[in-house]
Amino acid sequence: MQQNKGRVTLPSQQNFLEETKELMERWGADALRDSDGTKLDEEIKQLNAKVYTTYFVARSHNEFAEKHLEEMQQLYLMSKFNTATGNELTIAFLDGYFEEQVEADYIHDVKKWWEVIDRTTGEVVDPVKWQVDKVQNVLIITDAIPWHEYTVSFLAYMKWDPTQMYNHITNDWGDKPHEIPFDVRQPHSNQFVKNYLQKWLKGNPDTDVVRFTTFFYHFTLIFNNLGEEKFVDWFGYGASVSVAALEAFAEEKGYRLRPEDIVDQGYYNSTFRTPTKAYLDYMDFIQKFTVSEIKSLVEEVHGHDKEAxxxxxxxxxxxxxxxxxxxxxxIDAVVGSVGDGTTLRMIADIPHVKYTEGRFLPYFFPDTFYDGNDPVLEAKENWLTARRALMRKPLDRIGYGGYLSLAYKFPSFVDYVGKITNEFRSIYELIHEVKPYSGLKVAVLNAWGRLRTWQTHMVAHGKYYKQTYSYQGVLEALSGSATDVTFLSFDDVIKSGIPDDVDVLINAGDASTAFSGGECWLDETLTSTIREWVYNGGGFIGIGEPTAFHHQGRFFQLADVLGVDKELGFSLSTNKHFTETVDAHFISENITSYDFGESTDNVYALREDAEVIEYSNGSIHLSSSSYGKGRGVYMAGLPYSHENTDLLMRSLYYAANKEKQFNVWHASNPYCEVHAYPDIKKYTVVNNSAEKQVTHVYLGTGISYEVALEPCEMKWEDYANEG
Amino acid sequence: MQQNKGRVTLPSQQNFLEETKELMERWGADALRDSDGTKLDEEIKQLNAKVYTTYFVARSHNEFAEKHLEEMQQLYLMSKFNTATGNELTIAFLDGYFEEQVEADYIHDVKKWWEVIDRTTGEVVDPVKWQVDKVQNVLIITDAIPWHEYTVSFLAYMKWDPTQMYNHITNDWGDKPHEIPFDVRQPHSNQFVKNYLQKWLKGNPDTDVVRFTTFFYHFTLIFNNLGEEKFVDWFGYGASVSVAALEAFAEEKGYRLRPEDIVDQGYYNSTFRTPTKAYLDYMDFIQKFTVSEIKSLVEEVHGHDKEAxxxxxxxxxxxxxxxxxxxxxxIDAVVGSVGDGTTLRMIADIPHVKYTEGRFLPYFFPDTFYDGNDPVLEAKENWLTARRALMRKPLDRIGYGGYLSLAYKFPSFVDYVGKITNEFRSIYELIHEVKPYSGLKVAVLNAWGRLRTWQTHMVAHGKYYKQTYSYQGVLEALSGSATDVTFLSFDDVIKSGIPDDVDVLINAGDASTAFSGGECWLDETLTSTIREWVYNGGGFIGIGEPTAFHHQGRFFQLADVLGVDKELGFSLSTNKHFTETVDAHFISENITSYDFGESTDNVYALREDAEVIEYSNGSIHLSSSSYGKGRGVYMAGLPYSHENTDLLMRSLYYAANKEKQFNVWHASNPYCEVHAYPDIKKYTVVNNSAEKQVTHVYLGTGISYEVALEPCEMKWEDYANEG
Ligand SMILES: [Mg+2]
Ligand SMILES: [Mg+2]
Ligand SMILES: [Mg+2]
Known part of the structure; x- marks a missing residue:
């Protein structure tokens, strides 16, 4: 059943024809791509492979952009906080920003489009009380209240595309021109984008796939005065703003946005902020426009018999x-970078496209491919991590990025990728149209719901944050687990209740973030709906500071469901009697040592019947509680590991009151997993580790046997009837 | 100069005359006291000593109380949270309470005095929607909203004095009658209390000092259904409530209190809660009444030539x-228990009394005085800890409690107390009327100010709380340091600004507690006053989560003064660039390893010029920052230790911009301290440890010399002129 060719995309580069052919052969590649900075030779384009060509819509056209600087992309920025020491306060609002990236918009009326806020009171300062010195780039408040802090929210032009800026600075591209981003909403830009694509499509007959990188609005990426990253939000709409957009918004939605709706106290509506109605409206407005413009570009691409x-x-x-x-x-396809199981699922689960493609790690860059380093290690870790998720929902294609010539110098890496590509194809062939066995359906509940599917607790791709890893572990564990996973927003629950097929809700995050929910938990429909549902048999897992908003004597608003709350200091006078741990518990049966990551402190049980599973240093870190026919489970944090995946799976089964179904299509060893495909009567036992493992394997009938697995091994088996 | 007699009080007991005489001699005692449970023999009363007699005002008179059960003390209690699963909800509001301690008040109209609250919405339930079944002790809500949580705030009678209850249960007093507390505000009780005292004074001619234990209202101490402590708040006004009090309050203050004003979401206005106006009014109301009633009792005592x-x-x-x-x-005198320097100062600093007395540890109880244990260890630790504070403000007397016969069996203990009492008298003789040298004036700033002088972060006497020790260390360090310490409330600052002589403000506590300040920090006068003051040269030290309330892009409202803020997750997108620690800093010059106790996480610098002193695990734990001519210092926590005392002192001097005056009357070794008394031209070098120490001693001129000290040693020296 092993396929030696297909479903793999390689980067190529100039003067690398023979080696490209060899690697295509060894890895079974059927597509070739260029990169930002590399172009493909003619001969390479004529090889027996699809050709992907990188296409920039709204940058990389300075010949146009320089003629229409008034259509440059804009953004709203906030100055630093400035304390008034007297009645006059001068604010150098550009202070801390990178002058090569941004400049103030003095074309539009500053009194209309800018906002000065007294951050001590939160009040907007009347524009008659300030003026802007456009030469010095300062704003002077003439009637400031001494010892109040002030900020200026100002409209700026973004003169340099952030991705090109990043690459330019990182790779020291010297005086290579700065690519100017322009706003497709503006008349000349809109026309240019369409005309140029048409011309380009005609001029690139060898291109099979137009790889849009990407469309119009870059995620927010702002540099500081030293040319270093100052602010990055992969979800940020900061750089979608313009006067034209704001006017169109007012027209479409019937009200005007304030600068503060975008600036948001300097948080710029980070995904960690529970979104305001104004911001949701703005996102909707931008999405609607963006999609309709993409649609016309894609139609043009299709008109030239190419894929988008x-x-x-x-x-x-x-x-x-x-x-x-x-x-x-x-759009025909989406391609994205696969750092782990979560990002694989983020791509693989995308609906409405013909195929998905994942770019695997490592990039063929000198930071990995240097003498004395073994790139196989990173490749193996990446593959093992991603493979779990692939078993649940395969990508349609995989690929690599960077300089193929670098990879070519590492024969053991070339060998290993050959194994990966073969294994990928064999998995794909078997299961891509088959639904895997799922023991449970899990809904991740937060303020974003479906829009941020597999994207919770992310700031920027692959960046580590001390504040997030203890929650990201939940998604990573789920990404390769035998569960169906869905994403629900609070509004979904308020409007439509909890879908019938959901077994367990998970709410995970720090207090007041969009992922925990903050003030949303004051909505009585939300809490009542969940209480009723759990009471009637549902499962609710809270991680970190779930449902947290201090109100009416409770911090966790579903403390009754969870059986625990967090001590804020107000109830120290109340004795905390229930600290005895249970002798044994289904959830902790397999655990050898706990790792709650950053963890959560000062959590205590409200009731004697709460089952305290882990208690240390004066705080509960793991517990469960009955609530009617349902159950609540509390966890202090869940960084990703094989043991924590086991812990989460047990918690899910326990919360769902389905412990008896836990040992179905299951491997007892946390380093191993079983994936079953009832429609084709096959299952596989997978060793997710790079060491040998022995595990009990439980079949669909619950019958078990022991098996030994080589490092990374997958063992496929057929089964009859129930298994 | 050593005095061999005086200023010491001993407990005595029956059949212990000769030994009492011997111990009086050896310890130089000049006063004898009875205890709750012990009486003094006639012969003992005739010894050459003042006699203290314990006197209970509002309990221990069941012969009266049983005749006037309607005047029993009351309190407001809150039921557990109860979730409605349908439209009818039955709440067993006494569930979890100790039936021997409390019973529901069915005498007064429940519809008028009780309150049912929907804790999901915070709304009061219309009394027509509920009724009370007085037989079953349940309240039935007939029109509940399903899946909302409800509580009942009910008036109860307190049938058993909490202190006697505690002793009774702890010591297994069997069927000894339960002492019924009664409310002096009620007519019969008020009359009884006065008549009885008069009669008692006449009947106790040998009593020199009436030791009131204490007056009318017990701090809140509630037991659970198992007869264990359920709720304890040494500051709680819970057991001062009655219908009579509530009616009088309405009369005096012009508005009626709601049960919720007392119940406070179940927190019962713990000192960790920022007090509401209603609660402050209620405290004022109770204090005014209590003081006027105490006054008349004290006058009666004075009329009999006794002290109160x-x-x-x-x-x-x-x-x-x-x-x-x-x-x-x-009142003539106050006596209290001395657990450490903080509690010593709490007693010693009390104004308006003729003398103060501290009861030192250990109590002569079997939990310390048993075969094989050395009570000297505890006595020494207690003395060393308290002595630091005594050097700043001596108590007028010291004493002990418990069973003298137990102490008598430990000759080394008897010896050691002989040393303590002599050392105490010699210190007292030298300095009791002399102001010690203080290098700085420090104001501790919180919601309570002066009222809770030396009493911040306390729940109940001597009880350890994981959530408080990292802040209590601040007071303990200050209690024996060469600083003047004052306590300011936010209202003091708002109304009167910061007193001219204050060098440094300290704000220490967890977010939203009364000690940090919570919402108080939204008051613009408060923040502006402090900003202006620091800007002009003041010092501000924030510990833990100072000035914390999330508002307008800041968590620490004085983040600009401190130079740091805490990441709540909303600004993860903003890079945290300023993590480099300074090479050296005045504050950390002496430190060998840091201990921030429970510490605070996720604190980051806002500005490049913030001086990061300690940064680890992604968070700043110690830093300083300039603000105009003044300075801010941030510390993640400060549990008490000699090293942390040094760290705090250095922080204070640095914040005050007075580093150059640090080495004045100072010992370089953190285990030693120098106390100077300019008025008498004496200073002492004190070894606060039970080991030998060597230290540099800096005189008032800054000139230094080295000295070696024996364990616990104090070396007194005279000096000429400036020292
Ligand atoms: Mg946390
Ligand atoms: Mg397993
Ligand atoms: Mg803390």
């Missing part, structure tokens, strides 16, 4: 694949 | 020694 592929990254704002308009784009 | 002494504990509510009416009581 979207790179998930860079200028993807408004084109979110889980957004409600995405299906209208007509 | 107040025990700081038990029924002290309304009689707070730092309260604004306290001086009107006419």
């Amino acid at each position: 592929m979207m790179f998930l990254g860079d200028n993807w704002i408004g084109a979110e694949p889980y957004g409600k308009y995405f299906k209208d784009t007509g | 002494m107040m025990f700081l504990g038990d029924n002290w509510i309304g009689a707070e020694p730092y309260g604004k009416y306290f001086k009107d009581t006419g």
Whole structure:
């Protein structure tokens, strides 16, 4: 059944024809791509492979952009906080920004479009009380209240595309021109984008796939005065703003946005902020426009018998694949970077496209491919991590990025990728149209729901944050587990209740973030709906500071469901009697040592019947509680590991009151997993580790046997009837 | 100069005359006391010593109380949270309470005095929607909203004095009658209390000091259904409530209190709660009444040529020694338990009394005085800890409690106490009327200010809380340091600004507690006053989560002054660039390893010029920052230790911009301290440890010399002129 060719995309480069042919052969590649900075030779384009060509819509056309600087992309920025020491306060609002990236918009009336806020009171300062010195780039408040802090929210032009800026600075591209981003909403830009694509399509007959990198609005990426990253938000709509957009918004939605709706106290509506109605409206407005413009570009591409592929990254704002308009784009494929199981699922689960493609790690860059380093290690870790998720929902294609010539110098790496590509194809062939066995359906509940499917607790692709890893582990564990996973927003629950097929809700995050929910938990429909549902048999897992908003004597608003709450200091006078741990518990049966990551402190049980599973240093870190016919489970944090995946799976089964079904299509060893495919009567036992493992394997009937697995091994087996 | 007699009080007991005489001699005692449970023999009363007699005002008189059960003390209690699963909800509101301690008040109209609250919405349930079944002790809500949570706030009678209840249960007193507390505000009780005291004074001619234990209202101490402590708040006004009090309050203050004003979401206005106006009014109301009633009792005592002494504990509510009416009581003396330097200063600093007395540890109880244990160890630790504070403000007397016969069996203990009492007298003789040298004036800033002088972060006497020790260390360090310490409330600052002589403000606590300040920080006068003051040269030290309330892009409202803020997750997108620690800093010059206790996480610098002193695990734990001519210092926590005392002192001097004056009357070794008394031209070098120490001693001129000290040694020296 092993396929030696197909479903693999390689980067190529100039003067690398023979080696490209060899690697295509060894890895079974059927597509070749260029990169930002590399072009393909003619001979390479004529090889027996699809050709992907990178296409920039709204940058990389300075010949146009320089003629229409008034259509340059804009953004709203906030100055630093400035304390008034007297009645006059001068604010150098550009202070801390990178002058090569941004400049103030003095074309539009500053009194209309800018906002000065007294951050001590939160009040907007009357524009008659300030003026702007456009030469010095300062704003002077003439009637400041001494010792109050002030900020200026100002409209700026973004003169340099952030991705090119990043590459330019990182790779020291010297005086290579700065690519100017322009706003497709503006008349000349809109026309240019369409005309240029038409011309380009005609001029690139060898291109099979137009790889849009991406469309119009770049995620927010702002540099500081030293040319270093100052602010990055992969989800940020900051750089989608313009006067034209704001006017169109007012027209469409019937009210005007304030600068503060975008600036948001300097948080710029980070995904960690529970979104305001104004911001949701703005996102909707940008998405609707973006999708309709993408649609016309895609139609043009199709008109030239080519495919349109979207790179998930860079200028993807408004084109979110889980957004409600995405299906209208007509996009054929999405490609994105696969750092782990979570990002694999983020790509693989995208609906409405013909195929998905994952770019695997490592990149063929000198930071990995240097003498004395073994790139196989990173490749293996990446593959093992991603493979779990692939078993649940395979990508349609995989690929690599960077300089093929670098990889070529590492024969053991070339060998290993050959194994990966073969294994990928064999998995794909078997299961791509087959639904895997799932023991449970899990819904991740937060303020974003479906829009941020597999994207919770992310700031920027692959960046580690001390504040997030203890929650990201939940998604990573789920990404390769035998569960169906869905994403629900609070509004979904308020409007439509909890879908019938959901077994367990998970709410995970720090207090007041969009992922925990903050003030949303004051909505009585939300809490009542969940209480009723759990009471009637549902499962609710809270991680970190779930349902947290201090109100009416409770911090966790579903403390009754969870059986625990967090001590804020107000109830120290109340004795905390229930600290005895249970002797044994289904959830902790397999655990050898706990790792709650950053963990959560000062959690205590409200009731004697709460089952305290782990208690240390004066705090509960793991517990469960009955609530009617249902159950609540509390966990202090869940960084990703094989043991924690086991812990989460046990918690899910326990919460769902389905412990008896736990040992079905299951491997007892946390380093191993079983994936079963009832429609084809096959299952596989997978060793997710790079060491040998022995495990009990439980079949669909619950019958078990022991098996030994080589490092990384997958053992496929057929089974009859129930298994 | 050593005095061999005086200023020491001993407990005595029956059949212990000769040994009492011997111990009086050896310890130089000049006063004898009885205890709750022990009486003095006639012969003992005739010894050459003052006699203290314990006196209970509002309990221990069941012969009266049983005849006037309608005047029993009351309190407001809150039921558990109850979730409605349908439209009818039955709440067993007494569930979890101790039936021997409390019973529901069915005498007064429940519809008028009770309150049912929908805790999901915070709304009060219309009394027509509920009724009480007085037989079953349940309240039935007939029109509940399913899946909302409800609580009942009910008036109860307190049938058993909490202190006697505690002793009774702890010591297994069997069928000894339960002492019924009664409310002095009620007519019969008020009359009884006065008549009885008069009669008692006549009947106790040998008593020199009436030791009130204490007056009318016991701090809140509630037991659970198992007869264990359920709720304890040494500052709680819970057991001062009655219908009579509530009616009088309405009369006096012009508005009625709601049960919720007392119940406070089940927190019962713990000192960790920022007090509401209603609660402050209620405290004022109780204090005014209590003081006027105490005044008449004290006058009666004085009329019999006896002294009135107040025990700081038990029924002290309304009689707070730092309260604004306290001086009107006419009380002669206050006695309290000395667990550490902080509690010593709490007693020693009490104004308006003729003398103060501290009861030192250990108590002569079997839990310390048993075969094989060495009570000297505890006595030494207690003495060393307290002595630091004594050097700043001596108590006028010291004493012990418990069974003298137990102590008598430990000759080394008897010896050691002989040393303590002599050392105490010699210190007292030298400095009791002399102001010690202080290098700085420090104000501790919180919601309570002066009323809770030396009482911040306390729940109940001597009880350890994981959530408080990292802040209590601040007071303990200050209690024996060469600083003047004052306590300021936010209202003090708002109304009167910061006193001219204050060098440094300290704000220490967890977010939203009364000690950090929570919402108080939204007051623009508060923040502006402090900003202006620091800008002009003041020092501000924030510990833990100072000035914390999330508002307008900041968590620490004085983040600009401190130079740091805490990441709540909303600004993860903003890079945190300023993590480099300074090479050296005045504050950390002496430190060998840091201990921030429970510490605070996710603190980051806002500005490049913030001086990061300690940064680890992604968070700043110690930093300083300039603000105009002043300075801010941030510390993640400060549990008490000698090293942390040094760290705090350095932080204070640095914040005050007075580093150059640090080495004045100072010992370089953190285990040693110098106390100087310019008025008498003496200073002492003290070894605060039980090991030998060597230290540099800096005189008032800054000139230094080295000295070696024996364990616990104090070396007194004279000096000429400037020292
Ligand atoms: Mg946390
Ligand atoms: Mg397993
Ligand atoms: Mg803390």
